[in-house]
Amino acid sequence: MFEYFKNRKSKKHEIMQRVKEDKAKRKERKQEIAALPESERKAEIKNDKLLRKEQKQQRKKELKSLSRKERKVAKKEAKIYKKLKNRPRRFTGWSIVAILLLTIGVTVGPTVLSLVENITGKHIAIDTTSDEAAEARDAADIVSEEIANEGLVLLKNENNALPLTDKKINVFGSTAFNFKYGGGGSGASDQTRAVNLFDALTNAGIEYNQELYDYYVGLPELEATTGNSSTGVVQVIKGMLSGDEAAGEPDVTDAALTQAKEYSENAMIIIQSDAVEASDVSKDQLKLSEEMHHLVEEVAENFSNVTIIVNAGNTLELGFVEEFPSIQSVLWIGTPGPFGTNSLAKALSGELNPSGRITDTYVYDIESSPASENFGDYQYENLDKAYLNYEEGIYVGYRFYETFYQGNEEGYNQAVQFPFGSGLSYTTFDWNVVNQELNSDSIELQVEVTNTGDVAGKDVVQVYYSAPYTPGGIEKSAINLATFEKTKSLEPGEYDVVTIQYDTRDMASYDMTNENYILENGTYEIKLGKNVHEIDSTLNFELAEDIVYQTDGDTGTTYKNRFTQSENEMTVLSRNDWEGTYPSDQDDTKVATDKVIERVQGHAYNDDVEMPATGADNGLNLEDLKGLDYDDPMWDDFLDQLTVDQMIDYVSEGAYHTKAIDEIGIPNTVLMDGPAGFSFFFKQFEAGAYPTEIVMASTWNKDLAYEMGEVIGQEAKAYGIHGWYAPALNIHRTPQGGRNFEYMSEDPVLNGMIGAGMSKGATDQGITVFIKHFAMNEQETNARSGILVWSNEQAMREIHLRPFEMTVKEADVTGAMSSFSYIDGKWANPELLNGMLRDEWGFEGVVSSDAVFGFMEAPQAVTSGNDLMLDIFSVPSNKNKLEAAYEQHPEAITVGLRNSMHNALYATLKTHIFNK
Structure with missing residues (x-):
């Protein structure tokens, strides 16, 4: 193993030398061209371009002539070369200012002085050094870890694979060394106290394979990407300038796999996504890269108990977990803050019983939702503006899948992998409605939740409703979340009675024709669900007559349509005609009407107001x-x-x-x-x-x-x-x-x-x-x-x-x-x-x-x-x-x-x- 690391480091050093030499040659060549007369300079630049093109074609031919193994090595070396050559410089000081100025087009002058003052925060005075401040951070750390503990979601746990019986584990993948504690941009936070994943495993009494750890630490690809951090503004700039190329994943040698198998049958892989303020992500970035899929395949074929950790703030495609029977468990941890690794390790060891629920629908194809049809870059041809059509209407997330596939369970199961609200536990719970009061003012339930398993845990009682729907009438989802309650931690055999209450009015729909909210008469099904699709019990509430709400219940302000001035023409999705109204960006005219242009560019000042007094004493x-x-x-x-x-x-x-x-x-x-x-x-x-x-x-x-x-x-x-x-x-x-x-x-x-x-x-x-x-x-x-x-x-x-x-x-x-x-x-x-x-x-x-x-x-x-x-x-x-x-x-x-x-x-x- 030592010899392997030695060879890898030697290879990296060799490639680095080549990068330096090539950079020096390019610099020298630029200087040569710059010294030529202008008439000769253009011809030389053109010749150099042709030469580079020929060299590229030659390299491709040479690559094809190699064996599969040799080609793999050559590609890996080329990737390392590219990374080292293009290693980004850190943005600091004035370089940040310069990029921001270019980004927004600020002119140099007095503005720059104001800009510098604002960026340095000279006008902002805060004191983070006092004893009171330190105590506040200590309290924050406690709550932060509580949130990470309760936000962790167990999505799959075949054969009770978790918690681990054998407290030894192999951690595969470079992602373990670039754990995502948070997001980027203005939503970033201080991660200076973040707990390293491997330290967290040790703290929880789980032994990780040190030799496998050392193997990854020695990889030059890992060394080039580990430990980099940026401020919010730099993260945003990087997001604005970045492309969609997914990060590579280094191979695992046969020797490393053999050693890991001898160490333990438990294996763990962390999968991630790259998203940051100022940059959306592509479909490809939300599914496994080819290299990461290869890693999953290799690990799944060699280990009997594989755990996938989802360390991402975006919903990923997880269909691959069903390809391999050895992937026994899936834990979603999101971007869990500086102490999220502790929560993860405790869940693996059994010290923590997961009680979180996912907040999105996980589907096999992320582009299967109607909203995805109108997402991205759309520009008017006759107006210097971008636009976006929300043609999906109310059918966002589960509201689409539960309504579109209503009565078609087979189709639903082919589309949806983990329904909204899903989450498992290491224990089991039984629900019993002990009291109910359903009337035109409020819906109130008391639900007795009993821990029927062997370990302590918390449960979430999710309450949904289905409203009566008339085809061709007001659009309504087949099911909607009404409210929810989480129990306290229940010991085995212990129960807790939770009270669920919400206003009946909350089930009303907005009627655009009559400019009011309405509860249409009929049967309202009140559903207690483990998630949006797995319903435990249903109660019926009968409403004999329509209830129309003309005014806001808190302010008394009369309802009216407030957002219809533009007359923008678009077809909005309707469950009455899925096929005829399903969104498509191909239908866009991309031409703004005269009224849209006038509305965007015009602004009305109300001069018919009385001038107030100013400067009074x-x-x-x-x-x-x-x-x-x-x-x-x-x-x-x-x-x-x-x-x-x-x-x-x-x-x-x-x-x-x-x-x-x-x-x-x-x-x-x-x-x-x-x-x-x-x-x-x-x-x-x-x-x-x-x-x-x-x-x-x-x-x-x-x-x-x-x-x-x-x-x-x-x-x-x-x-x-x-x-x-x-x-x-x-x-x-x-x-x-x-x-x-x-x-x-x-x-x-x-x-x-x-x-x-x-x-x-x-x-x-x-x-x-x-x-x-x-x-x-x-x-x-x-x-x-x-x-x-x-x-x-x-x-x-x-x-x-x-x-x-x-x-x-x-x-x-x-x-x-x-x-x-x-x-x-x-x-x-x-x-x-x-x-x-x-x-x-x-x-x-x-x-x-x-x-x-x-x-x-x-x-x-x-x-x-x-x-x-x-x-x-x-x-x-x-x-x-x-x-x-x-x-x-x-x-x-x-x-x-x-x-x-x-x-x-x-x-x-x-x-x-x-x-x-």
Whole structure:
């Protein structure tokens, strides 16, 4: 074995020397060409290109003439050569600034000075060094591991292969040395305290094959990729520049396999996906590469007990696990934070009993969902904008598969591998409905859950409903998640009675024709399920007459269709005609109508408003308004004191902080990313780190979600942070979304319940929670150029806006972050931000933009309900635009600025900043 490592290192050194020599030759040749007269230079460049082409063809011929074994070695050496030659340089300092400037087109000048100040965080003051801060991080670590423990999902466990009887295991694959603890971009978190996988195995009493470990450590391919980490901004840049080529996987020698077989019959392989903010993933990236499949095949053919670990924030194709009988178990761990390896190791040893449930439908072909038909890069031919048609309507995720295959179990089983909500345990549970009250106001059940197995564990009671459907009528999924509850840990023989309750109104559908919600008469089936497809018991609720809801139940605002102005023509999927309405991007005209162009490019200023007072001397400080209602008359007296210049400065510089206005007691506030623990996009600092949101959601534990938010809030107070850019409530529209790790689920109700718990926990600690990205920000492709997203009102309300509505109403949040998307043809759509969010749902607080790009302009924002510009790059530009707009529309701009200040300062007063 030692001789093998020695030879590998020698080969790597040899290839490295060749790389250096070739680079030197290329440099020398460039210098030779540069010295030639221009007339000769072009001819030489052309000759060099032809020579390289001939050499490439010659190499191909030589490769074909080799034996299979020799060809394999040659290909491997070529791959190592390519990796070493193209090894990326680390982005640092000004190189980051330069790339960002190029990316968004910022001009050099005063803007650069502002940009540098923003990137360095000079204006942001937080203290992570105090004893209180250290205690907060300790508490965060505890909750982080609890989430990883409960978020782990056991998907397959044939013959009770887990927990391991023989506590010895062979860990195959380079992925074990590049464990994914979290995601990339603004959703990244501090992983400096992350536990190495092999240390975690040792801590759990599991012995791993040291010789196999040493074999992998010695591979040059591994050495070239291990241990690299980046800040959020660099991860995003890499995502924007990356291609879809899957990472290779080194072969395992026969000698290494033989030694491993002698060590143990247990083998483990970790499979992963690469997704990051600013970059979606392809179908090929969500299934095994040819090399990884070869590794799985080799291991499965040589070991009797193989465990597959799914270490990915995106839904992967797992059909391969059924190809090999020796793959006895599958554990999904997602991207589980710094202590997720501990959870994994404890699950393998049996110290931890898995209790998580998956938050997406796992299918054999990820492109079999209708949403996948309209995902990717679509550009108008006559408008400098990208667009995206949500032609799937309400049929996202399980809503499609359960409805399309209703009554066709064979077809369903050929399409779906693991239904939404799936998850196994090392024990068994029995359910018994001991009480039920079903009426037109509420659905309430009491379910006795008994542990009928041999070890302690937790169970999840999932409650679904099926509403009566009339063909050709309002679209309805065959089944919908209503709510869920998780039990406490139950010892063998112990039981727990869980109470399930939700409003009957929650089962209503939106009627676009009559602009209201309706519960149509008929039989509503209330279903208790182990997952969406495995139903334990069904209760029937009969509704004799329709119940129509004309107004919002909390605010009394009359419902109306708010997103039909664009008249964008598209066919929306209907269960009444699957074949005739199934989405296809081939039907797109790619030509924007005149009305769409006018709507996108135009902006209406309301000049028919009274000019408010500015610059008054009323002797009020912001603290004087603490505890007052949003519409208290004293707000007018306070806001009258602000000047137009002060307001312009305040709303324009809203990235990661807000500015102090000392004269009237307005303090500086600090606002921070991110959903998996505090982070600053441009530099790292020590902070609590959590599993990504998909893992939090996979716990199906609302109390734990609240606890996470609460501990984050306590940490914020210890650091001097006042606002949290989280949680992210967008859905997994398709498996390919680059930020799926940062989002929770394909289901809006699960998103809303977990999101509300997280938000409530932080809000109760005096933190402004910015729920994001409001709304329909479900792909990264073209997002930062302002993508036009088209849908219909029913799908928007029932699927994409539902998690935000639930969180606003249940957590009383005072912050939101608008998305990059043009909703119904408008960025910062006033019907969305004022009509829906504020008027219909009753939101009181501040709306920040997402990171500002060229199409996001402050005048449109402040007159549409978007209050702060999360602006790193173009602060002077947006100030100039506001000043110019003020000259043209003084009343509209002043009122817009004043409303933005009111919203932002009301939220500030709700934070811990003025607590005595």
